[in-house]
């Protein structure tokens with residue numbers, strides 16, 4: 445059969461059928477490719493008219509041919525460690541947070557890679573987790589990869605890769621996570637495979653393989669770009685139902701829930717964004733322009749202005765001397781079970797005042813896990829972690845506080861000093877400016893903790909000066925975002 449482009453009416457009928465079968469929307473730019481696929485499938489299945497072919501694939505008897513058509517029209521583009529800012533957000537914040545919570549509740553962690561294509565995405569998630577387990581010890585986890593393409597899932601289950609997808613993995617990943625084969629391809633290592641399962645599932649027409657509230661993280665990247673708005677909105681409502689409170693949704697870097705769903709809170713995590721299911725959605729809250737940059741991978745030497753900040757004695761968060769050489773922050777004691785978030789918060793406050801920082805951090809974390817909108821919980825956690833020398837943990841907690849309450853002067857101030865200390869002058873400048881703006885309205889309790897006998901106007905002036913001097917510091921910021929291409933790889 446010679447391939448000719450589908451006529452206008454034929455193309456309309458075909459694309460409407462693809463929307464019904466899998467939510468896939470194809471515009472005219474894909475007419476050539478879709479025509480070629482359709483003619484090939486019609487020829488192989490013995491159909492001579494588009495109408496009879498579509499009637500067949502949409503019928504119950506046409507399930508096998510429908511699968512072949514969907515295998516052919518779907519786009520399986522993917523690779524290992526895709527989009528490094530998102531991988532960093534998963535590695536540094538999202539997965540450790542979920543793991544901490546699961547350990548506390550004793551509940552298995554459930555992760556769904558929805559639209560997983562040939563398996564690179566769920567295997568990457570498993571690699572991040574196996575790496576995390578090296579620090580924390582193992583924990584029951586299941587990662588379910590689903591896709592509508594049976595052909596893609598065959599590749600995923602085989603777990604053998606070569607070429608571009610391997611070349612694009614992060615440095616060192618190949619040696620670490622794959623076994624080299626004699627034909628030059630690479631097989632995913634068994635401990636990684638053990639965490640991952642694959643299932644055929646159509647996100648648009650099939651029931652998801654989970655119960656309500658069962659999923660901790662949904663990763664659905666570069667899938668809704670093929671769907672219409674209504675389909676995406678319906679899918680996202682389903683994700684929301686399946687996610688546990690505090691669970692995360694990660695979309696592709698170019699996908700957004702803007703004007704699709706108001707059910708999630710949008711959180712900046714380093715250079716990426718993640719959505720989170722909260723008790724009450726925080727949508728509509730203003731995100732500050734110029735979000736703080738991700739903390740640099742290793743704290744550089746404090747520079748001139750940093751040292752000035754650190755020299756102001758009352759600005760420097762108290763630190764418990766950290767025994768050397770201890771690479772990881774001290775393990776937090778497990779807080780005793782069963783207490784309301786507010787009781788935990790009170791105890792966390794007391795522990796902080798008593799200098800029991802590990803206990804304060806653990807209690808505050810438990811309070812916010814149970815009640816994710818407890819701003820004071822994040823502030824206490826931030827202060828406690830900062831006092832323990834865990835700057836990254838403190839920054840993560842304090843960012844949550846200022847996201848939830850942009851008027852939280854104490855959090856802005858602590859975030860500013862911590863960012864200054866870890867060598868992020870741009871982020872510190874923004875936070876000092878926010879502290880200067882919000883301090884005059886701060887509660888007397890906050891002020892008494894921060895002022896140390898000085899007038900509020902002095903502290904406001906100091907914050908303003910620091911904001912200006914940090915902002916105008918000509919040295920480049922280590923770890924700040926550089927020009928990046930589509931997948932966030934640094935050039």
Ligand SMILES: C[S@@+](CC[C@H](N)C(=O)[O-])C[C@H]1O[C@@H](n2cnc3c(N)ncnc32)[C@H](O)[C@@H]1O
Nearest residue numbers: 466518521522559561591592593646647665666
């Ligand atoms: C571009 S790939 C994305 C793979 C991976 N998530 C990533 O970002 O690297 C899109 C995947 O979505 C799958 N897909 C498209 N429509 C789907 C549907 N209705 N149900 C399930 N998967 C679908 C395709 O088969 C394809 O494997």
